[in-house]
Amino acid sequence: MSDSVATPSDFIRDIVADDLKTGKHKTIVSRFPPEPNGYIHIGHAKAAHLDFGIASENGGRCHLRFDDTNPEKEEVEYVDSIQEDVRWLGFDWGSNLYFASDYYEQTYQCAEELIRKGKAYMCELSQDEFKDYRGVPTAAGKEPPGRSRSADENLALFRRMRAGEFEEGAYVLRAKIDMSSPNMHMRDPVIYRMKRESHFRTGSAWCIYPMYDFAHPIGDAIEGITHSLCTLEYEVHRPLYDWVVENCSLPAQPRQIEFARLNLSYTVMSKRKLLELVRAGLVDGWDDPRMPTVCGLRRRGYTPSAIKAFCHKIGITKFDGLTDVALLEHCIRDELNLTAPRVMAVLRPLKVVITNYPEGQVEEMDAVNNPENLASGTRKVPFCRELWIERDDFMENPPKQFFRLSPGREVRLRYAYLVTCTEVVKDPSTGEVIELRCTYDPATRGGNTPDGRKVKATIHWVSARHAVPAEVRLYDRLFTVEEPDNVPEGADFKQNLNPKSVEIITGMLEPAAAAAAAPGVSRFQFERKGYFFVDPKVSAPGKPVFNEIVSLKDTWSKAKQQK
Numbered sequence: 001m002s003d004s005v006a007t008p009s010d011f012i013r014d015i016v017a018d019d020l021k022t023g024k025h026k027t028i029v030s031r032f033p034p035e036p037n038g039y040i041h042i043g044h045a046k047a048a049h050l051d052f053g054i055a056s057e058n059g060g061r062c063h064l065r066f067d068d069t070n071p072e073k074e075e076v077e078y079v080d081s082i083q084e085d086v087r088w089l090g091f092d093w094g095s096n097l098y099f100a101s102d103y104y105e106q107t108y109q110c111a112e113e114l115i116r117k118g119k120a121y122m123c124e125l126s127q128d129e130f131k132d133y134r135g136v137p138t139a140a141g142k143e144p145p146g147r148s149r150s151a152d153e154n155l156a157l158f159r160r161m162r163a164g165e166f167e168e169g170a171y172v173l174r175a176k177i178d179m180s181s182p183n184m185h186m187r188d189p190v191i192y193r194m195k196r197e198s199h200f201r202t203g204s205a206w207c208i209y210p211m212y213d214f215a216h217p218i219g220d221a222i223e224g225i226t227h228s229l230c231t232l233e234y235e236v237h238r239p240l241y242d243w244v245v246e247n248c249s250l251p252a253q254p255r256q257i258e259f260a261r262l263n264l265s266y267t268v269m270s271k272r273k274l275l276e277l278v279r280a281g282l283v284d285g286w287d288d289p290r291m292p293t294v295c296g297l298r299r300r301g302y303t304p305s306a307i308k309a310f311c312h313k314i315g316i317t318k319f320d321g322l323t324d325v326a327l328l329e330h331c332i333r334d335e336l337n338l339t340a341p342r343v344m345a346v347l348r349p350l351k352v353v354i355t356n357y358p359e360g361q362v363e364e365m366d367a368v369n370n371p372e373n374l375a376s377g378t379r380k381v382p383f384c385r386e387l388w389i390e391r392d393d394f395m396e397n398p399p400k401q402f403f404r405l406s407p408g409r410e411v412r413l414r415y416a417y418l419v420t421c422t423e424v425v426k427d428p429s430t431g432e433v434i435e436l437r438c439t440y441d442p443a444t445r446g447g448n449t450p451d452g453r454k455v456k457a458t459i460h461w462v463s464a465r466h467a468v469p470a471e472v473r474l475y476d477r478l479f480t481v482e483e484p485d486n487v488p489e490g491a492d493f494k495q496n497l498n499p500k501s502v503e504i505i506t507g508m509l510e511p512a513a514a515a516a517a518a519p520g521v522s523r524f525q526f527e528r529k530g531y532f533f534v535d536p537k538v539s540a541p542g543k544p545v546f547n548e549i550v551s552l553k554d555t556w557s558k559a560k561q562q563k
Contacts, residue, residue: 010316012257016054016227025226028060032086032093033216035067036078036200038271039286039293040085042307042328043262049311050259051229052091063223064093068101069215071197079200081286085294090304098223100215101201107210107218108162110248111173111192115154119247120191121146122157123174133179134187140180141187147176161194164207168194175214177243185240189213217241221250228254231261232320260317265325266477267292268484273493282497283478287537289547290478290501300475301523301533301549306332322483329550336523336531336549341369341376343513344414344460345526345546347472347505349388351435351464354419357385362465365415365446370525379512383416386464388508390528393459394436396424403456405436412458414527418444460527468514471545472507472532476500507546517544528552 055062114120135141173192191214289300369376423437520536
């Protein structure tokens, strides 16, 4: 790629470098901790590049640990998909695959330890009472009735809860910290609750499950994590993280550090909302090419290297912001400009008949595979009397700045000849233009003009006799507004869905493109149109379906140059 993807510097890497320099840590151990309640998206890709990158750059290791503490929403399907996506991104956790459920017994013992120390208690408040006792940020909360219960009483109740003797919701276990803390997360937070749900790994062995804020630091400590990297919304949770580490007998003292999450324009980054789109049938599954999921980007035609370049460009900061999706598009466009072979494809065909070209004759024109990489060579493109051109390349009554084909005007057919439009054929019932009659200049083969005359436009084409029809899917933004989450209270974010986010058409391809197409392998530039990928899910041998990866127009690069 033309832009460097050298490892950037940021405040987290500076912290890690200092910890190694001072001898605080000899080995760096990080973790990527997705919850298996959905497919991971581009925001998780950013986190994975940081988690795995920090470890790799410093000769350490990164664990893949699933946060499976909520059995209601977690499934094996998500575990498998996340592993597949993380591997596709280029990361390897080796033998370091873990689950929060691996530590359920140790986590439970930590809870008993806190109870014995008088630092945790059983609470029987209802949800409404819990909120009332908790208070508000500007006023202290009230002490719950069970807060003064003895350690022995709390321990007996907690063990009965583990045995399943109570109804779900009858009790929760709370950490005993400070009901007057200005940090609401420190006002005796819940650390265990009852759920009579079968867990996809532990089955019915447990009916109580730890909260993430409790399980997270314990898992980190057990695994010897040195730097536990989280997104910025967990900054207010850090005092609780540190409290758990300090008050439980754990083998290590990990450190939590927060960074800004990725917010991408014209999409949503909530797995809950993405799941809502999937379940409502508003998209074609988690891997719909319009989705910001890693599997959706892969099916669309994005590459791991382009996503890596994007993650390096946006960097790691402590400030939330909105990243223009055009930057992501710039990264894949920049890569494919150098690597994707060029082919000619007519997406909205209009027939052209060259009236003075010999009937039955076929010529082969030499076409460059990639002008950015001449080593890729050339190919032969068949040319004959009848062609397809783009309907947008003709106007019967053109405005002043339109230089493509119109009655009496001459244009260059790429790699072929100069042609002049002499007649327009219309459907007698609708008046629609259905065919153009043209003449060609035999002296201009290859687009040359021996007499030096100037032609202002060059258009692409496909031989009608040799053209291969193929399904082409054109994509637009999934949402019509830049920040689809930004809706009035009570409004539905789905009201901003773009009803024209996908258009399925039949295009005409030159034979070389159709012959080279293989599901999930081929990326092409359709000249003058954009970059396209053979859909690995719906394509069949000999029947490729092309997904538009990105258009040729680079709005991000142009905006950058104007600054």
